Amino acid sequence: MNKENLYGKLFELIGYMLTSARGLIDEPQLYGPFRLMDGVSRLCGYLTEESTEYGDFFDHLKNTIDEKKFVLMTDEEAFVHLLDETVLLYTGKVKELSGS
Amino acid sequence: MEVKQAILERRSVRRFQERIVKRELLHEMLTAGIWAPSAGNIQPWVFVCVTDPARIHNIQVVSPGMLGNPQALICICSDQHRAFEKAGRGGRILSMFDCAMAAQNILLRAHDLGLATCVIRSFNQAAIRALLGAPEHIQPELLVTIGYPVKKPAKPARREDVIFFERFGNDEEGKKA
Numbered sequence: 069m070n071k072e073n074l075y076g077k078l079f080e081l082i083g084y085m086l087t088s089a090r091g092l093i094d095e096p097q098l099y100g101p102f103r104l105m106d107g108v109s110r111l112c113g114y115l116t117e118e119s120t121e122y123g124d125f126f127d128h129l130k131n132t133i134d135e136k137k138f139v140l141m142t143d144e145e146a147f148v149h150l151l152d153e154t155v156l157l158y159t160g161k162v163k164e165l166s167g168s
Numbered sequence: 169m170e171v172k173q174a175i176l177e178r179r180s181v182r183r184f185q186e187r188i189v190k191r192e193l194l195h196e197m198l199t200a201g202i203w204a205p206s207a208g209n210i211q212p213w214v215f216v217c218v219t220d221p222a223r224i225h226n227i228q229v230v231s232p233g234m235l236g237n238p239q240a241l242i243c244i245c246s247d248q249h250r251a252f253e254k255a256g257r258g259g260r261i262l263s264m265f266d267c268a269m270a271a272q273n274i275l276l277r278a279h280d281l282g283l284a285t286c287v288i289r290s291f292n293q294a295a296i297r298a299l300l301g302a303p304e305h306i307q308p309e310l311l312v313t314i315g316y317p318v319k320k321p322a323k324p325a326r327r328e329d330v331i332f333f334e335r336f337g338n339d340e341e342g343k344k345a
Contacts, residue, residue: 083229087292091232095290103232138182142324 069117077114081107101151102140108154109133125161129154174276179324181284182236184315189219189240193281197242197314200277204270212251212263213270216243216300226299231311233290238313243296244271248305267309274312284317 069077088103112130116123132154139146194217201215218224219240227241228234234241244267251259271287278285288311296308333340 080229084232087230087295088232090292091290099290106232106235138321141180142322 069114074114074118077110081110081114084110098140098144098147102137102147105133105137105151105154109137122161129157132157169280171276174279178275178279179284179317179321180286181315181317181321182286182313183318184237184239184284184313185318186237187239187316189283189314189316191219193283194219194240194242194314196281197274197277197283200273201242201244201270204266204273206266206269207262208254210251210254210259210262210266212246212248212254212259213267214245214247214302214306215270216245216302217241218243218300223299227291227296227311230295230299231288231291233288234311234313236286236313237315238286239315241314242274242312243300243308244274244310244312245302246307246309248307263307264309271310271312278312278314282316283314284320286313287311288313 084103084107088107092100092103109130112126112133116126116130133150136146136150139150198215198217201213202211204213206212217240218227224238224241227243228238246263246267248260248263251263253259255262275285275287289309291308291311293308296311297304297306300306300308302308332338334342337344
């Protein structure tokens with residue numbers, strides 16, 4: 069993805085974040101974590117296309133989120149488990165990067 | 169398709185095939201919408217059908233609840249001038265009920281036609297109104313995204329303990345549930 073396209077995608081993400089912020093005032097509490105997760109998925113999608121040392125991680129994180137995020141509608145506990153799972157995934161990458 | 173089958177089999181779908189939805193099918197759905205009941209037969213609704221991918225994309229940018237890749241969408245709006253003129257201050261909430269009933273008609277007809285849908289309220293109403301070029305008294309109430317499903321979602325659980333007979337809390341035999 070060239071810089072102009074990336075800026076275009078980030079511009080759209082800003083729209084998603086702004087309208088989420090306004091909408092969440094009147095929406096169910098669990099929609100907040102969902103929007104943040106969905107935002108992470110979108111961001112990972114943009115960044116996966118960039119060739120960086122993080123590429124595989126972004127791809128894996130995005131797939132993990134997208135496969136399971138809709139369990140929010142049917143199984144709240146499974147959604148919370150997904151949040152925990154992604155935090156651990158992220159933490160694992162932090163450890164790997166720091167060599168600890 | 170029997171009505172019962174449509175009611176029981178309809179699902180909210182968010183992943184669609186890259187396949188155009190023919191205009192005649194959208195007309196069928198819109199016709200189902202205008203035949204919904206409404207308070208005092210006010211018919212306070214307005215339907216804006218969008219099929220242009222660029223317009224759908226712009227709507228999606230300001231609609232956090234609109235996920236996936238819909239091939240078409242219907243924005244169900246209430247006409248607040250009409251609602252207020254016919255029903256006074258109560259027109260605001262009645263028109264919301266009416267739009268919801270129109271939405272259900274649209275969903276069931278879509279399912280009958282082999283299409284999949286999802287109803288969305290998580291969008292910015294002012295932004296949608298601006299993108300649709302609608303005047304101030306036209307209030308976007310619901311978006312219905314439309315397309316051919318990639319796969320049918322699993323049957324979700326239903327709460328069974330919400331039905332009573334004769335008195336609140338009584339089961340069918342008249343006993344306390």
